[in-house]
Amino acid sequence: MQSGATDALAVVHEHILVCTDCPLHLKRIQAVPGTGPAGARIMAVGEGPGETEDRLGRPFVGAAGNVLTKLLESIGLRRDDIYITNVVKCRPPGNRDPEPAEMEACSHFLDAQIEIIRPDVILILGRHALARLLPGAGGISGLHGRRVVRGDRLYVPLYHPAAALYQGSLMRTLEDDMRKVRGYLDEADARRRQPAPAAAPGGQAAASEPALRLVSPDPIEPVPPSAPPGRDQLSLF
Numbered sequence: 001m002q003s004g005a006t007d008a009l010a011v012v013h014e015h016i017l018v019c020t021d022c023p024l025h026l027k028r029i030q031a032v033p034g035t036g037p038a039g040a041r042i043m044a045v046g047e048g049p050g051e052t053e054d055r056l057g058r059p060f061v062g063a064a065g066n067v068l069t070k071l072l073e074s075i076g077l078r079r080d081d082i083y084i085t086n087v088v089k090c091r092p093p094g095n096r097d098p099e100p101a102e103m104e105a106c107s108h109f110l111d112a113q114i115e116i117i118r119p120d121v122i123l124i125l126g127r128h129a130l131a132r133l134l135p136g137a138g139g140i141s142g143l144h145g146r147r148v149v150r151g152d153r154l155y156v157p158l159y160h161p162a163a164a165l166y167q168g169s170l171m172r173t174l175e176d177d178m179r180k181v182r183g184y185l186d187e188a189d190a191r192r193r194q195p196a197p198a199a200a201p202g203g204q205a206a207a208s209e210p211a212l213r214l215v216s217p218d219p220i221e222p223v224p225p226s227a228p229p230g231r232d233q234l235s236l237f
């Protein structure tokens with residue numbers, strides 16, 4: 001199973017590396033598919049590669065990457081255990097914001113990565129990733145640090161680590177939000193340790209399911225930004 005996911009992820013990476021589906025391929029040095037194990041419990045999704053990432057072919061390796069690494073380590077996580085990627089896999093020239101058409105063209109790669117990895121939690125880094133993954137859910141200022149469930153997936157929006165480089169007060173907010181992420185993971189671990197329900201007399205035990213790892217193969221139903229999701233589509237904790 002694990003090697004199947006690893007192989008499937010490698011195939012997605014190969015397609016990304018040769019992709020020419022949007023104009024961002026014209027000025028890239030190389031595409032940046034993502035790094036981390038296919039069995040990662042946590043996935044972090046940023047907006048797009050920057051200059052250093054474009055040069056090295058790895059996401060979050062510049063100054064913002066150092067912030068992300070320290071934040072992960074502050075709650076006892078190793079960066080190598082996290083799968084890290086971006087909404088668009090090629091650097092927008094001059095580090096401009098990715099355009100909607102570019103995010104749309106690239107979206108099937110991110111969908112495939114999420115579907116293969118099936119992480120317990122997806123950390124959404126910044127407003128562009130938030131708009132792509134939770135359209136219509138609200139802004140980053142209201143959602144950061146909160147658990148958001150849509151469909152069969154659990155998300156925690158966070159300010160982009162680069163924002164803390166330019167606005168020092170956001171570092172404390174990021175640190176506080178990461179402590180909440182630690183709490184969410186601890187809750188998931190506690191639920192994993194709970195014994196499976198006993199078998200009913202003459203019947204079969206209910207199938208146990210990893211906490212927060214739901215099994216519906218259906219992709220997230222996108223909600224148009226102009227149409228806020230109904231209560232059954234979006235839950236906040």
Ligand code: SF4
Nearest residue numbers: 019022025089090106
């Ligand atoms: S950003 Fe995505 S869609 Fe555009 S060229 Fe790169 S991999 Fe392809």
